[in-house]
Amino acid sequence: MCGIVAYVGHREACPLVLKGLKRLEYRGYDSAGIALMNGHGLRVYKKKGKVAALEQELAARESSGTIGMGHTRWATHGEPNDVNAHPHYSFHRKLAIIHNGIIENYAAIKQALLKKGHTFTSETDTEVLGQFIEDIWENNGGSLEDAVRLALQEVVGAYAIVIMNEADPTQLVAARKGSPLVIGVGEGEFFMASDATPIVEYTKDVIYLNDYEIAVIKNGLLTVVTLDNTTTTPYVQKVELELEAIEKGGFDHFMLKEIFEQPRSIADSMRGRVQADSGTMQLGGLRDYLDKLAASERIVIIGCGTSWHAGLVAEYIFEELARIPVEVEYASEFRYRNPIIKEGDIVIAISQSGETADTLAAIELAKSKGATIFGVCNVVGSSIARATDAGAYTHAGPEIGVASTKAFTAQVTVLTLMALAAAKRKGTISESLFRLLLAELESIPAKVEKVLQAADKIKEIAYIFTYARNFIYLGRGLNFPVALEGALKLKEISYIHAEGYPAAEMKHGPIALIDEDMPVVVIATKDSSYEKIVSNIQEVKARKGRVIAITTEGDTHLPSLVDFTIEIPKVHEVLVPLVSVIPLQLLAYDIAVMRGRNVDQPRNLAKSVTVE
């Protein structure tokens, strides 16, 4: 996820674009850049860090001009630095391009261009696309928009792009597939942006560009063509949402937006990595270390909070598929012990921000003992990503809500891919199970989508339990960490004391808490421990607890036994946490909202815990 802003018209472009970029910083903020044009040609300024850093940089530079475009980045390819920031020049500097999304086949395109003698200054997929377009434009002799269209016909991936042409200070070419792009239509001026927030103070008339459409602004006129070269008439509509609501994509809170983004973010975390059709997969960041991972005798996973829960899920998956013993440690506990690390041991560190202080310190300790460290982070180029030997990014996009949701499912997805890769290399997984799991993985986004459609039903249940003082969450096997995660969500944002337990452990103590006032959320999907957890539910019901069960679609038994059920689609047992956690996120969110809590900024908590 990145933020895009562009302008062409009669105003000074630079301050307008910078202001717009700040509105979009929720989409990413690891580096920013701007392209401007006047008599002095096409100029690009870029800077690592927030938009404010770019603004400071520009203060002393020539920045006049009435056309410009800017970008605030959330790194996907290449670490966040000045060079990798957008815009990118094309090879002969005739064009500049900004891009939000991922070009999956960029490596193949790059290879072809390298053969033609091209060189690249950055590690980004975006620079490759810019050079590719310029190359076609130069060699095919058509218009710039033709070149864009031909280039995009070759591209696999998701994108929203805007291109400036050094030869024409009235021209902007934009296109989208999968990533959003809004065009604002003013009096003799046009605005483009990833959402309407940078636009609404100038005009309420907007066009939401559709997938496979190319927009061309030239000499004050807008035309839209499709990738197959059909001219379409864009639909101009009025923006009526509040600024803040637009940033949140129409959702009341970032957390809710992020919950609903999960079909996309889970897909993003697999994008370019899983090919279910051919039964293959690869994790670029692991390539050189896969043998080591597969050969390891012991894996230690470290993390904090939600990341620690993702680690617990991974423990089950690694042990089951790759038959490697896994220990999951709280980073804060690990770092203050004298942990046992032997040669060949692998440490996997999980952190959304990649800046978690305890986890970073634990990595340094493990390194000093000779461990090989893998990182699973969301923020590209973060401290943890840089401190590890290898790893895989989760590509979930920036997470703004303090209570982590899409980062968790992305972590679990990536850790599952790591386990699959290790199992495949080690030969502990059959070809048929491997293929089955890849196919199942690809089906997860649609299944998550289906759960999200039940949001209203979950809201009804949340309403009933708005004023509960306590909650217990129970699960077995892979759903035990999900129970912990569900309880943590409720704690974090509603301030209700919720606790997760392995269901069978309850009778060794916590069952004393159960009475008619105690809501008990039980994840009781149809898998190998289904019969056992039904028994645990009966134990709770015998003490008059009120049971909310997460069940598998078509389960006709549990509804008669429990007070409320929330159905999820049938999922392969190994992957069930990716789907079973969704209703728990919604339940926590709804209860917190009904209690009037500040969901996106719960009391006492910080998004990224950079202190120990």
Add this chain to the structure above:
Amino acid sequence: MCGIVAYVGHREACPLVLKGLKRLEYRGYDSAGIALMNGHGLRVYKKKGKVAALEQELAARESSGTIGMGHTRWATHGEPNDVNAHPHYSFHRKLAIIHNGIIENYAAIKQALLKKGHTFTSETDTEVLGQFIEDIWENNGGSLEDAVRLALQEVVGAYAIVIMNEADPTQLVAARKGSPLVIGVGEGEFFMASDATPIVEYTKDVIYLNDYEIAVIKNGLLTVVTLDNTTTTPYVQKVELELEAIEKGGFDHFMLKEIFEQPRSIADSMRGRVQADSGTMQLGGLRDYLDKLAASERIVIIGCGTSWHAGLVAEYIFEELARIPVEVEYASEFRYRNPIIKEGDIVIAISQSGETADTLAAIELAKSKGATIFGVCNVVGSSIARATDAGAYTHAGPEIGVASTKAFTAQVTVLTLMALAAAKRKGTISESLFRLLLAELESIPAKVEKVLQAADKIKEIAYIFTYARNFIYLGRGLNFPVALEGALKLKEISYIHAEGYPAAEMKHGPIALIDEDMPVVVIATKDSSYEKIVSNIQEVKARKGRVIAITTEGDTHLPSLVDFTIEIPKVHEVLVPLVSVIPLQLLAYDIAVMRGRNVDQPRNLAKSVTVE
């Protein structure tokens, strides 16, 4: 702990002794036996199981006679079966003996008797003592009481014994050291028992025999001599306590009694195993497997509830001292996975009752995968003790309170000894640290005693928080499992929702729960993580949480920072859980009592969970 009853007078002894034994079954109930005498000589009947089983057995037997003694057993040496049950005959069957306690040097005495041609039918220390007394009596030519006195002068250990003499149907000889013995004085009749409950319905006049005293009843007369042969005048007093209170040793609840028993029960769990003076230790049950333990590459500990917490403590100790990686698993989760067990892996199963169904099933699974299994149980001869390859009993005596207290400290003690033995064998511990820890272990009972003396202060704190709705418990390192255990105690008996967390993990979510209504118990003893946990306390105080800190004696800093402090003596860091858990047990107990809960039988819970 066992129960003892004896009678001589004009009544039928058999029904009186059986009734008395039933009153004493809280002291142990794995087997029972009785000795009776009339014209048919000295007859002994014994039976595995509860007293009721013995009673049934006796229904068809000759059981008349006005002298008799009985015993209900809690096994310490030898599994519970008919043969190991008391009474035991002496070698020439002139005497029968019942015994409560442990003869620590029985092996040496047995060796000497074996050389003389003696044989033994049971594995008990008691049979050894009986034969030893008879041997002295036969060879020294004095009276039976002289022989008892001379024998006991040689004995190291704790005991309450009663002896019947085949040659004299009016004679009972009893002695005590360390284990209780009460003598009831009636009209021409005498009663003896471990406590007054079997006696009070016949007479209120009782004598509490003192340590090192021998009581002889002969021809209707009682004399008391000391071990050094001074005749003393026994002090006859009136019993005024209620029956139930006597069983509970004057405490309001079994749980409280068991909390206060810990200086003794911890000592019992080390008895005969630790010789701090000579810097040596041994664990009989481990002898043949110690090399295997020391050579293991990985230990998996399984348990449920409180036993699982003891396992978490052991994880730290094993890793720190013996440098063997340890994983601690919930038995219920372990058994339903396909756990990875490799050759050379050791599984340690922990269970107070030795009958926990989930743990037993987990053992069977681990066995089927070729693991070597060690057991740490309290009940000798229990299913788990029989299912394991090796192990060590905790010797804490029967635990009646459903919320486990003395079993936990005994488990931690024994697991510490196992870790020390492994570390010593492996050479990962220095001689000086080894000796230091043995000496520190010996000092633990006195330190626990000191904490118990602060019970009134803890009660005052409990009073203030009687109506708290939630509690958080925090600890780091070895005190993290103690925090979990403290929270579990409160949950179990007060039904307050309490949760334990590693202190530094709190900021990753649970800190959202903290406000001025939230009591937070922090174990903040002066050890390596002291500074860190002080920071965690400050985080809590900054959110207005109310902090009860468990501190080390002489800490002058924390009292100014927190709301309440409870001091414990300075303890070596590795052993701190044995002492830091005590105030948490008392706090939970006091709060539960003030809330009017049924402490010994909390709702929904069972003492020994023999279902999964």
